[in-house]
Amino acid sequence: MQTCTLAVDIGASSGRHIAGIVQNGKITLQEVYRFENGVHRENGHLCWDIDTLAQEVVNGLKAAHDAGFAPATIGIDTWAVDFVLLDADNKRIGDAVAYRDERTEGIREALEKEYGLTFADHYARTGIQYQPFNTVYQLMALKKEHPEQLAAAKTFLMVPDYLNYLLCGVPANEYTNASTTALVGADSRDWDDALIEKLGLPRGIFQPIKTAGTVLGHLSPEIQKAVGFDAEVILPATHDTGSAFLAVPARDEYAAYLSSGTWSLLGVENAAAITGPDSCAANFTNEGGYEYRYRYLKNIMGLWMIQSVRRELGEKTGTRPSFPELIAAAKEAADFPSCVDPDDNRFLAPVSMIEEVRAACADTHQPVPAATGEVMQCVYNSLTQDYRRAVETLQSLTGKTYTSLNIVGGGSQDGYLNQQTANATGLTVFAGPTEGTALGNLMVQFIHSGDFADLAEARAAIRRSFEIKEYQPE
Ligand code: LFR
Numbered sequence: 001m002q003t004c005t006l007a008v009d010i011g012a013s014s015g016r017h018i019a020g021i022v023q024n025g026k027i028t029l030q031e032v033y034r035f036e037n038g039v040h041r042e043n044g045h046l047c048w049d050i051d052t053l054a055q056e057v058v059n060g061l062k063a064a065h066d067a068g069f070a071p072a073t074i075g076i077d078t079w080a081v082d083f084v085l086l087d088a089d090n091k092r093i094g095d096a097v098a099y100r101d102e103r104t105e106g107i108r109e110a111l112e113k114e115y116g117l118t119f120a121d122h123y124a125r126t127g128i129q130y131q132p133f134n135t136v137y138q139l140m141a142l143k144k145e146h147p148e149q150l151a152a153a154k155t156f157l158m159v160p161d162y163l164n165y166l167l168c169g170v171p172a173n174e175y176t177n178a179s180t181t182a183l184v185g186a187d188s189r190d191w192d193d194a195l196i197e198k199l200g201l202p203r204g205i206f207q208p209i210k211t212a213g214t215v216l217g218h219l220s221p222e223i224q225k226a227v228g229f230d231a232e233v234i235l236p237a238t239h240d241t242g243s244a245f246l247a248v249p250a251r252d253e254y255a256a257y258l259s260s261g262t263w264s265l266l267g268v269e270n271a272a273a274i275t276g277p278d279s280c281a282a283n284f285t286n287e288g289g290y291e292y293r294y295r296y297l298k299n300i301m302g303l304w305m306i307q308s309v310r311r312e313l314g315e316k317t318g319t320r321p322s323f324p325e326l327i328a329a330a331k332e333a334a335d336f337p338s339c340v341d342p343d344d345n346r347f348l349a350p351v352s353m354i355e356e357v358r359a360a361c362a363d364t365h366q367p368v369p370a371a372t373g374e375v376m377q378c379v380y381n382s383l384t385q386d387y388r389r390a391v392e393t394l395q396s397l398t399g400k401t402y403t404s405l406n407i408v409g410g411g412s413q414d415g416y417l418n419q420q421t422a423n424a425t426g427l428t429v430f431a432g433p434t435e436g437t438a439l440g441n442l443m444v445q446f447i448h449s450g451d452f453a454d455l456a457e458a459r460a461a462i463r464r465s466f467e468i469k470e471y472q473p474e
Contacts, residue, residue: 005445006032006064006071006231008057008163009438010078011240012262013037013307015053017060018435019069020442022451027442027465029435032067033060039098046349048159050084050096054166061219061227070229073215073445074167075236076160077243077437079262080180080287081135084162085153085205086171094142094149096159099133100349103141108132111140115199120280125195127186127273127286128179131299132345135181139201156205160238168217168233173207176242176295179288184209186273186286186294212237212290212444234448236441237290241265243440245295246455247433248406249462256391256402256427257297259436260411262304264383266390267297274397282393290444290455296398298390301342303411305379308353313372321372327416329373336377338366342386380417384424391425404428408436415469422471433466 004019017033035056039046057076064071085093097103108130111117119130128134135158143150157165158177165171178184178191183206185192191206210216216233224230237243244259259265273286273294287295306326314320321329340347340360350356354375361368361378369375387405395401405427407418412431422429433439443458452458 001070002068004069004071005442005449006061006069006074007236007438007441007445008060008074008076009240009243009441010037010053010076011437012079015056015060016438017064018438018442019064019067019071020439020446022446022461025461025464027439027446027461029438029442032069033063035060039100042095045095045103046098046101047095048082048098050092050159050162054163057163057167058223058226061223065228071231073232073234073448074219075234075238075441075445076163077236077238077240077441078160078163080158080177080239080241081131081133081138083135083138083156083158085149086155086157087152088154090155092162093152094146097138099138102349103145104132104137107137107140111199117195117198120277122182122195123280124275125186125192126182126184127275127294128182129283129285129299132348136183136199140199143200150202153202153205155207157207158238161207164216164233164235167219167223169220170216170233171207172210172214172216172235174235174238175209175211176237176288176290177239178209180239184288186275189288189292210235211292212242213448215448234445236444239287240437241297242287242289242295243438244408244436245269246290246440246443247436247462248408249430249433249459249466249468250406251404251430254401254403255430256394256405258387258405258407258421260303260407260409261437262302262307264300264302264387264411265297266300266387267295267394268398268402269293270296270398279397282397284393284397296394298393299343300383300386300390301347302383305342305347305353305357305383306376308350309372309375309379312352312354323414326372326376327414329371330376330380331373331416333371333373333377336367336369336374337381338369338378339381339385340364340378342382380420383417384420387421388424391427402427404430407431408433410434412436418469418471419474422473426473428473429471430468431471432468433462
């Protein structure tokens with residue numbers, strides 16, 4: 001059996017179990033299991049199939065064992081903001097509603113009117129951007145629709161907290177993910193009791209906040225029996241973007257980061273939160289990071305737009321085009337000029353992404369893309385122009401000039417996007433590693449195991465271990 005650490009990295013469309021090993025200062029990764037994820041409609045809402053996810057976590061542990069691995073530690077990361085509630089018998093109450101669901105429509109306004117909480121005040125306290133899906137809005141939507149569920153709740157767990165709980169029986173809220181609730185104080189880094197009280201939420205459901213590197217416990221006897229081994233359940237940065245930012249092999253402090261997946265998260269790490277009015281107006285967020293760094297970043301709609309176009313074409317024709325096919329089509333239409341605003345919430349969950357992009361072009365009196373290549377080129381133009389704007393805003397908010405952009409995650413494999421990003425931003429782009437989130441998850445485990453002394457050492461090992469491609473602006 002090969003001793004390893006194991007990352008369970010679950011995104012909106014798929015999850016993976018990745019074994020990580022450090023030998024002679026170099027990191028190697030091996031994917032041992034992969035499974036599908038997605039949303040479906042249940043009880044009138046878009047929901048995650050949380051029971052299947054929980055089962056897949058266990059299936060993947062068993063697959064790791066069957067492949068000859070003996071994980072010493074296991075860490076889980078997922079997207080942010082979504083949660084489940086447990087009752088007094090520790091049974092799940094209701095569904096795991098997904099963040100693209102529309103239940104939070106109008107809630108921000110309701111907080112202003114009914115609770116006297118303006119967004120400016122809220123932002124000044126928590127430093128968290130406005131997104132319609134912030135956990136706080138979801139909780140307030142639940143309070144309206146199902147007050148009985150909140151009343152019966154004893155424990156609030158974010159999705160990875162819940163999966164951890166099922167593995168080891170210990171309820172806890174991990175800091176990087178808890179910060180995305182918009183209920184944690186930017187400076188106190190703990191639940192904002194006054195805010196929770198003001199909104200009439202039950203303070204008792206929120207668990208002690210624990211930080212990345214904490215060992216929660218061991219696999220329970222039942223899970224050990226199912227998977228064939230015991231391991232420690234450790235907290236990585238359970239928010240995938242928190243893990244991705246950990247894995248950025250920045251060369252100096254003038255590098256901006258871009259975690260490129262379903263979302264494009266563009267920003268930097270700061271030592272203190274920036275919560276002033278300019279930052280609020282720009283909607284930059286101060287999410288909690290490893291060792292209390294602040295992930296100061298902007299959410300950009302990201303590859304979701306491309307993933308949605310691809311899914312839609314697949315439904316129309318019966319076969320999903322590959323990413324290289326879509327990129328080739330875009331290249332054919334490289335001169336297509338139109339550009340939409342990816343941050344417009346119309347792109348969050350449109351019935352048809354292709355039609356939404358066309359409609360947005362028509363609404364802004366630009367050429368309407370017809371063929372797939374034109375739609376794709378329009379998405380590329382839109383994303384890279386948004387990256388450029390985000391870098392400019394970031395510079396004005398931090399008062400720093402950035403000279404390079406490090407792109408990590410699956411999106412960093414798209415050379416066409418990388419080159420256009422370099423061109424649009426005027427920055428040198430360093431692309432890779434592609435396994436941003438899983439790698440960041442593993443790094444906390446490697447530091448725990450003593451393979452690396454600290455984050456600086458672990459990041460240096462990433463530079464040695466993975467190919468990083470360079471793109472100069474043309
Ligand atoms: C990326 C991500 C973003 C978060 C969004 C919703 O996967 O975690 O950081 O804003 O998903 O949770």
